[in-house]
Amino acid sequence: xxxxxxxxxxxxxxxxxxxxxxxxxxxxxxxxxxxxxxxxxxxxxxxxxxxxxxxxxxxxxxxxxxxxxxxxxxxxxxxxxxxxxxxxxxxxxxxxxxxxxxxxxxxxxxxxxxxxxxxxxxxxxxxxx
Amino acid sequence: xxxxxxxxxxxxxxxxxxxxxxxxxxxxxxxxxxxxxxxxxxxxxxxxxxxxxxxxxxxxxxxxxxxxxxxxxxxxxxxxxxxxxxxxxxxxxxxxxxxxxxxxxxxxxxxxxxxxxxxxxxx
Numbered sequence: 001x002x003x004x005x006x007x008x009x010x011x012x013x014x015x016x017x018x019x020x021x022x023x024x025x026x027x028x029x030x031x032x033x034x035x036x037x038x039x040x041x042x043x044x045x046x047x048x049x050x051x052x053x054x055x056x057x058x059x060x061x062x063x064x065x066x067x068x069x070x071x072x073x074x075x076x077x078x079x080x081x082x083x084x085x086x087x088x089x090x091x092x093x094x095x096x097x098x099x100x101x102x103x104x105x106x107x108x109x110x111x112x113x114x115x116x117x118x119x120x121x122x123x124x125x126x127x128x129x
Numbered sequence: 130x131x132x133x134x135x136x137x138x139x140x141x142x143x144x145x146x147x148x149x150x151x152x153x154x155x156x157x158x159x160x161x162x163x164x165x166x167x168x169x170x171x172x173x174x175x176x177x178x179x180x181x182x183x184x185x186x187x188x189x190x191x192x193x194x195x196x197x198x199x200x201x202x203x204x205x206x207x208x209x210x211x212x213x214x215x216x217x218x219x220x221x222x223x224x225x226x227x228x229x230x231x232x233x234x235x236x237x238x239x240x241x242x243x244x245x246x247x248x249x250x251x252x
Contacts, residue, residue: 036211040235043205046173047239050197050246053184060181068178076177080170087166090159090207097156129174 025104028111032089035082042079080125085118151210158207169200188250201243209236 013019020026045067052063066072092110095101101110143151173196176187187193209232216228 040208047243054246054249094159
């Protein structure tokens with residue numbers, strides 16, 4: 001049976017820093033987590049906007065004014081990049097988990113592809129909307 | 130003789146002590162979001178920027194309401210699991226438990242507000 005002796009076993013060290021050379025596979029994976037957590041902030045802003053729209057002209061004026069200001073536009077551009085990137089990153093996980101594209105060359109290409117495709121999709125979003 | 134089955138050995142493992150359930154739910158929501166994210170971004174993004182009257186008119190139609198509801202609810206469900214993963218990796222002990230509860234409470238609150246606001250706008 002596994003894990004009978006849990007005593008004096010080594011712990012895996014935190015490797016990011018001087019011991020670990022950044023690679024596109026790891027960087028693109030870390031970015032999936034960061035964009036996922038950042039999207040909680042985006043969802044919070046969107047829900048605030050919806051509640052304001054459902055409440056009153058004054059409330060809507062404040063929240064909508066913020067989201068459509070130059071700072072709000074910048075925030076929404078970054079938020080759309082994060083959402084597109086996260087969607088692509090999670091799609092990559094689904095592809096991997098079904099057993100496809102697991103070789104290093106394809107994985108590295110998908111990592112670069114996520115950055116490029118997310119940037120193009122965010123720019124497309126900004127142009128269309 | 131060993132009566133322990135492979136399943137019994139695997140159950141409850143993983144950093145969240147849920148075996149593969151969390152992983153599978155992650156895959157399911159990820160696949161759903163490949164459809165929902167483009168629908169949500171272009172539908173809601175198109176409504177953002179209008180006056181309050183235009184926004185209310187847009188949400189009086191079923192399609193924008195359903196896409197916004199699905200995008201936010203499935204999105205929040207997915208983001209919640211995403212945050213849980215990070216918490217389980219980096220926060221430990223009592224702080225982990227309280228953080229997981231706080232994240233869940235925030236997620237449910239945002240879901241409830243989204244549903245209430247959409248109902249009020251739509252009906």
